[in-house]
Amino acid sequence: MSKISRIQIYDKLDTLQIPGTDISPIKFKGVKGLDISDDGNVEVRIELPSQAKGHETEFESLVRETLLTVEGVENVSVTLKVQDKAYGQVEQQNLLANVKHPILIGSGKGGVGKSTVTVNLAVALAGLGFKVGLMDADLYGPSIPTMFAIDGEPMANEKGQIIPFEKHGVKLISIGFLLEDDTPILWRGPLLHKAIQQFMKDVDWGDLDFLLIDLPPGTGDVQLSVAQSTRVSGAIAVSTPQDVALIDVKKAISMFQTLKIPLLGVVENMSFFRCTDCGHIHHIFGGNTTMDAGDKLAAEVLGKIPITISVREGGDDGIPVMILEPESEAATEFNAIAKKIAERLNS
Ligand SMILES: Nc1ncnc2c1ncn2[C@@H]1O[C@H](COP(=O)(O)OP(=O)(O)OP(=O)(O)O)[C@@H](O)[C@H]1O
Ligand SMILES: [Mg+2]
Known part of the structure; x- marks a missing residue:
C-alpha cells in the first residue's frame, strides 16, 4: 500500500486556482483520475475549462511543483485536457440532472455492511413512497x-439507454448485470471513470427522489469519479463500532469533506447482538461504545443496526430484511434512518 494518501493530494489540488478563474480543480470537478504508485509516482488527469487555454504549461508545472511538496511523492505526471466550454457559462457537469438527491454510501474498511445498509435504506425509502434508485458503484x-x-x-430502451432492473420498488444497476463472467477487471483511470459516467448518463433512471450509490471500500478513484460527475446531496458513512473500523471510516469522512460532500451521518452497523432466548444485549464489536462513535467521528450516528441472522440471510438469499422481516428490530431501525434522511434532505 502506498503511504501517500489521496486525501493529501486532493487537499493540495484544492489550494490551486485554474488560470482565468477563481475556482480550484477540485471544486470545478475537473480531477478525472489519480493513480498513486507504491514508489511515489503520482499520475493525475485534470480537465480544465476553456479559460485555461494557453496556460497549460504554466498550470502543469504548478500542479507538479505543488504535488512534489507532499511527503513521499517522487514523480508527478500531469495530463491536462482543456474543454471547449468555459467555466461560468455552462452549468457544471451533472450527469444526474433528473435525480433530486444522489447519496453516497461509503466506508473506509471493507465488509462493514455498506451494501447491506444501502439495499435496506433503498427499500425503506421506496416504502415511504419515494422514487428510489440504487447504483452499485462497487466495480471490483x-x-x-x-x-x-x-x-x-x-x-435497452429505444434511445439505447440501459433500463435498470426494478425490485421492491427500487431501480437497480450494477456492473454485475453487465459483465458476462465473473473475471475481475483491472479498472484503471479512464476506463473506470467511463464506467461510472455510463452508469449515470446511459441508464434510463427517469425522475428519482433518491439515488443511493453503493461505493467500494476505501477512498479511491471510484469515489473521486462519482463526486466529480454529479452534484451529490450527501454521504452516509457505515462503520462497525470497532476502533479499527472507526479509524478507517474517519478517512472516508475526511475524503467527503475534501470533495465538499455534506456528511449526513454514520450508520453504526453490527452494533450489538440481542440474544434471541433471553433478550440480553451483547456488544460483539466492542463495549457500549455506540455514542462514542459519534464523538470520535464528530458525526451524528443516524442509527444502530443489530447483528441478526435475518440481515445476513437476507443479503445472501436476495431478500432484504426490510422485506423478509419488516417488523424486526433491524428493519425498524432502517426505517427510522430512512425517515431521518428524507426529512433532512427534503426540508
Ligand atoms: N447487521 C448485520 N447483521 C448480520 N450480518 C450482516 C449485517 N450487516 C452486514 N452483514 C453481513 O456481512 C457481510 C458483509 O456485508 P456487506 O457486503 O454489506 O459489506 P460491505 O461493506 O458492502 O462489503 P464490501 O466492502 O466488500 O463492499 C454480508 O454477508 C452481510 O450479509
Ligand atoms: Mg459492498
Missing part, C-alpha cells in the same frame, strides 16, 4: 445482484 466486488437475487442482463 459488486454485491447488489446477489442481494436482490437478480441474474440476467438488463434491456
Whole structure:
C-alpha cells in the first residue's frame, strides 16, 4: 500500500486556482483520475475549462511543483485536457440532472455492511413512497445482484439507454448485470471513470427522489469519479463500532469533506447482538461504545443496526430484511434512518 494518501493530494489540488478563474480543480470537478504508485509516482488527469487555454504549461508545472511538496511523492505526471466550454457559462457537469438527491454510501474498511445498509435504506425509502434508485458503484466486488437475487442482463430502451432492473420498488444497476463472467477487471483511470459516467448518463433512471450509490471500500478513484460527475446531496458513512473500523471510516469522512460532500451521518452497523432466548444485549464489536462513535467521528450516528441472522440471510438469499422481516428490530431501525434522511434532505 502506498503511504501517500489521496486525501493529501486532493487537499493540495484544492489550494490551486485554474488560470482565468477563481475556482480550484477540485471544486470545478475537473480531477478525472489519480493513480498513486507504491514508489511515489503520482499520475493525475485534470480537465480544465476553456479559460485555461494557453496556460497549460504554466498550470502543469504548478500542479507538479505543488504535488512534489507532499511527503513521499517522487514523480508527478500531469495530463491536462482543456474543454471547449468555459467555466461560468455552462452549468457544471451533472450527469444526474433528473435525480433530486444522489447519496453516497461509503466506508473506509471493507465488509462493514455498506451494501447491506444501502439495499435496506433503498427499500425503506421506496416504502415511504419515494422514487428510489440504487447504483452499485462497487466495480471490483459488486454485491447488489446477489442481494436482490437478480441474474440476467438488463434491456435497452429505444434511445439505447440501459433500463435498470426494478425490485421492491427500487431501480437497480450494477456492473454485475453487465459483465458476462465473473473475471475481475483491472479498472484503471479512464476506463473506470467511463464506467461510472455510463452508469449515470446511459441508464434510463427517469425522475428519482433518491439515488443511493453503493461505493467500494476505501477512498479511491471510484469515489473521486462519482463526486466529480454529479452534484451529490450527501454521504452516509457505515462503520462497525470497532476502533479499527472507526479509524478507517474517519478517512472516508475526511475524503467527503475534501470533495465538499455534506456528511449526513454514520450508520453504526453490527452494533450489538440481542440474544434471541433471553433478550440480553451483547456488544460483539466492542463495549457500549455506540455514542462514542459519534464523538470520535464528530458525526451524528443516524442509527444502530443489530447483528441478526435475518440481515445476513437476507443479503445472501436476495431478500432484504426490510422485506423478509419488516417488523424486526433491524428493519425498524432502517426505517427510522430512512425517515431521518428524507426529512433532512427534503426540508
Ligand atoms: N447487521 C448485520 N447483521 C448480520 N450480518 C450482516 C449485517 N450487516 C452486514 N452483514 C453481513 O456481512 C457481510 C458483509 O456485508 P456487506 O457486503 O454489506 O459489506 P460491505 O461493506 O458492502 O462489503 P464490501 O466492502 O466488500 O463492499 C454480508 O454477508 C452481510 O450479509
Ligand atoms: Mg459492498
